[in-house]
Amino acid sequence: MKILGLDTATSGCSAALWDDDTRDDGVPGGRVIVQRSAPMARGQAEVLAPMAQAVLAEAGVAFAALDRIAVTVGPGAFTGLRIALAAARGFALAHDTPVVGVTSFEAIAHGLPEAERAGRAVLVAVDSRRAEPFLQLFAPDLTPIGDPAMLEPTAIAAWLDGLWPSGPLLVAGDGAGLLRAPLDRRADLTFANGDGIPDAAVVARLGATRPVGGPVDPFYLRPPDVSLPKAKA
Numbered sequence: 001m002k003i004l005g006l007d008t009a010t011s012g013c014s015a016a017l018w019d020d021d022t023r024d025d026g027v028p029g030g031r032v033i034v035q036r037s038a039p040m041a042r043g044q045a046e047v048l049a050p051m052a053q054a055v056l057a058e059a060g061v062a063f064a065a066l067d068r069i070a071v072t073v074g075p076g077a078f079t080g081l082r083i084a085l086a087a088a089r090g091f092a093l094a095h096d097t098p099v100v101g102v103t104s105f106e107a108i109a110h111g112l113p114e115a116e117r118a119g120r121a122v123l124v125a126v127d128s129r130r131a132e133p134f135l136q137l138f139a140p141d142l143t144p145i146g147d148p149a150m151l152e153p154t155a156i157a158a159w160l161d162g163l164w165p166s167g168p169l170l171v172a173g174d175g176a177g178l179l180r181a182p183l184d185r186r187a188d189l190t191f192a193n194g195d196g197i198p199d200a201a202v203v204a205r206l207g208a209t210r211p212v213g214g215p216v217d218p219f220y221l222r223p224p225d226v227s228l229p230k231a232k233a
Contacts (some may be wrong), residue, residue: 001067002033004052004091005204008044008084009076009104010126010174012037012197013142015052017059018070018204030208031200034089045083052087063095070207072198073101073133074219075126075148081218088216089232092097098212103219105148107198110206116192117219120168121145123160125175127195133175134221137163150222172196 001020007013014037021029034055040046056063072087074081092099105124112122119140125184126134128150136148146163156179160169171179172192183189 001208002061002065003068003070003204003207004056004063004066005200005202005207006048006052006088007071007072007085007105007107007198007200007203008048008070008080009074010080010197011041011077012039012195013044013051014038014198014200015048015055015201016201016204017055017061018201020208020210022206023130030205032204033061035199037200039197041077044080048083048087052091063091063097066091066095066097068098068207068212070100070102070203070210071159072104072107072200072203073216074104075128075150075221076104078133078220081220085216085218087097099215099216100207100210100212101216102203102206102210102220103136103148104134104173104198105138105144106206108196108204109136109138109142111199111202112170112172112192112194117170120170120190121164123164123169123171123179125171125173125179127173127175127178128134130221131178134171134177135159148221153178153182157186160186 003018005016016035017033069088071084088099108124109122122138137145168188174196
């Protein structure tokens, strides 16, 4: 099964082709065939489609040969989320390909090296472009703990204590730096390496495990800063 992964949710733009070779007995497998990425906070609309086309061209795979498209649904930047979702829906409509969604939290958490997160809970912080980051906590096996949240920095420590009062903790995501002051008294705290941006290769890999057929809508977690024009009567 070949899955095209797309991401423009935060401050990057990436596309990747994942070949899922899970065996008939259910043992997972898979590999990245081709991937491309570029850090950018703006301009993804002009870059994503050519990037996806280049990934497929390098792999020698046509859009019609894809089994599904996986896309990051957020939370993240309002415009960025809509860019990748619109591209995924356009590709899917043209070739009758199912689309599946992956949250930014999941993509970041599952993109961490196993050695780096071994034995640690993972707190993913996504930069909301405001003082309050988007947050979600995961157990060491990457099972979500509690619901996603968007909190004032002064409320983060108490929120975290209610979900994971003690134990090793790894903080990841492009908003991780915003947590250094609120969590400065926390013991067993480590900040992950890397830029904390979702990776389309991880999005594609996770997309191989998702059921198809459900709605794939943007996950904002808070109302957008812009208002869409109202329809005329």
